[in-house]
Amino acid sequence: MLNGKYFIFTYGCQMNVHESEKLAGILEERGYEKAGAPEDADVLVYNTCCIREGAEQRAVGNIGNAKPIKKKNPDLIVAVCGCMTQQSGVAENLKKKFPFINIVFGANNVEFFGEYLDMFLRQRKYQKNILENKSYQSSTKSVQMVRDDKYSAYVNITYGCNNFCTYCIVPYVRGREISRPAGEIYKEVKELIEVGKYKIITLLGQNVNSYGNDIVGNKTTFPELLETIANFEGDFELRFMSSHPKDLSDELIDVIARNEKIGKAIHLPVQSGSNKILKAMNRNYTREKYLGIINKMKQKIKGLSLSTDIIVGFPGETEQDFEDTVSLLKEVQFSNAYIFMYSKRKGTIAEKMDGHLPIEVKRERIHKLLTIQKEITNNHFVSLIGKVQERVLIDGETANLYLGKTQCGKVVKIKKEKNLKLGDFANVLLTDYSGGNLYGEAK
Ligand code: 5AD
Ligand code: SF4
Numbered sequence: 001m002l003n004g005k006y007f008i009f010t011y012g013c014q015m016n017v018h019e020s021e022k023l024a025g026i027l028e029e030r031g032y033e034k035a036g037a038p039e040d041a042d043v044l045v046y047n048t049c050c051i052r053e054g055a056e057q058r059a060v061g062n063i064g065n066a067k068p069i070k071k072k073n074p075d076l077i078v079a080v081c082g083c084m085t086q087q088s089g090v091a092e093n094l095k096k097k098f099p100f101i102n103i104v105f106g107a108n109n110v111e112f113f114g115e116y117l118d119m120f121l122r123q124r125k126y127q128k129n130i131l132e133n134k135s136y137q138s139s140t141k142s143v144q145m146v147r148d149d150k151y152s153a154y155v156n157i158t159y160g161c162n163n164f165c166t167y168c169i170v171p172y173v174r175g176r177e178i179s180r181p182a183g184e185i186y187k188e189v190k191e192l193i194e195v196g197k198y199k200i201i202t203l204l205g206q207n208v209n210s211y212g213n214d215i216v217g218n219k220t221t222f223p224e225l226l227e228t229i230a231n232f233e234g235d236f237e238l239r240f241m242s243s244h245p246k247d248l249s250d251e252l253i254d255v256i257a258r259n260e261k262i263g264k265a266i267h268l269p270v271q272s273g274s275n276k277i278l279k280a281m282n283r284n285y286t287r288e289k290y291l292g293i294i295n296k297m298k299q300k301i302k303g304l305s306l307s308t309d310i311i312v313g314f315p316g317e318t319e320q321d322f323e324d325t326v327s328l329l330k331e332v333q334f335s336n337a338y339i340f341m342y343s344k345r346k347g348t349i350a351e352k353m354d355g356h357l358p359i360e361v362k363r364e365r366i367h368k369l370l371t372i373q374k375e376i377t378n379n380h381f382v383s384l385i386g387k388v389q390e391r392v393l394i395d396g397e398t399a400n401l402y403l404g405k406t407q408c409g410k411v412v413k414i415k416k417e418k419n420l421k422l423g424d425f426a427n428v429l430l431t432d433y434s435g436g437n438l439y440g441e442a443k
Helices: 014-029 053-064 066-072 090-097 107-123 136-140 170-174 182-195 222-230 250-258 275-280 287-300 319-332 359-383
Strands: 004-010 032-034 043-048 077-082 103-105 127-129 152-156 200-204 237-241 265-267 305-312 336-341 388-397 401-405 411-415 425-434 437-442
Touching: 004 014, 014 032, 014 043, 014 077, 014 107, 014 152, 014 200, 043 053, 043 107, 053 066, 053 077, 053 090, 077 107, 090 103, 103 107, 107 127, 107 136, 107 170, 152 182, 182 200, 182 222, 200 222, 222 237, 222 250, 250 287, 275 287, 275 319, 287 319, 305 319, 305 359, 319 359, 336 359, 359 425, 388 411, 401 425, 411 425
Parallel strands: 004 032, 004 043, 043 077, 077 103, 103 127, 152 200, 200 237, 265 305, 305 336, 411 437
Antiparallel strands: 388 401, 388 425, 401 411, 425 437
């Protein structure tokens, strides 16, 4: 029976994208179907993010846009969830600002959205449910998911974070780290492989390398988990994100290097190239240690492509500290870098540090770094011309081209010479890079 339509706004990281897949599953289980536009929805869900101020502002602005929709459709149900609502006092402030909100819950109990919705429908009363940590019940509850992507699927392996990088709000909103039992992960991955269409499986965690650290007794480590899955039968690529350099072991590098099915595009956030700033960020590694890991990976992993996250303008960052980040970027030659301006987050240690920088300085530094990285990215793709890219996923086509994606997610336009099917992997000889596009021929 069709109950109505839903529309989900998702902000932030892959973890949120995946949690929205759970929210969609919960709604479809209850007879709702996806609306083409928010205006057509009977249930609007805002799955928020608070990693930086901009993400919060975007969500708040869009929640405000629900007001006229609610005016037209007084039965509209408005639900707000995700990281933003986990912060103390935010749920109350949102309700005050937007009295039309009906349901608020946090990132740690998305799996129970259905129960909150049912309760609202029975009582027609405002529902608010926020948990400080992910509960055992939430982490083990099996929910149907409506997966967003045709060929790629996410699988949670850990929830929460224990690292307390001084700039970061995540440990406060997502609580302490817990690992899903390996058996449950294997079961979910096997089911995905059996479906047949999922070619890319991405294991998700705030810090995947610390998988298992919270399990007492007989535990599986992350490299063991990864290698076990890589040995499952089937044609798929195994990815993971994100890694923390502080506990990226030699064993993990060896596992990546020797298992063909493990993706060779590795995302390893460095945040800064300055030892002073890394220490102030509580990252627990030095520039030298990071570069040591990168060099080992470059030596051992064939077809490696590296990406990273960088924060510019952390409190106390001098010109010299910034130059250290510039030189690290130049030395590593990442294929891509996600560069952010430091954003003050309430309740974090960095919020109270001295030396907060003016926005103009942060803007100037991000601009400079983005320009440098653009050239590095460009050079990286030019350097691939004449080489074969393995396992390019064919995920689209036009009249005379196939559209593929490299392991690092870059689009390749492939001449339609060989017969390929959507969802196939192909080895592609790259022939050109122009206008930001790679071109190639299937081998
Ligand atoms: N300001 C700017 N960037 C941040 N990140 C996390 N917290 C902040 C903050 N307060 C960035 C980091 C992290 C990525 C997901 O977001 O680079 O790796
Ligand atoms: Fe935030 Fe650091 Fe945890 Fe990543 S590892 S979520 S940056 S505290």
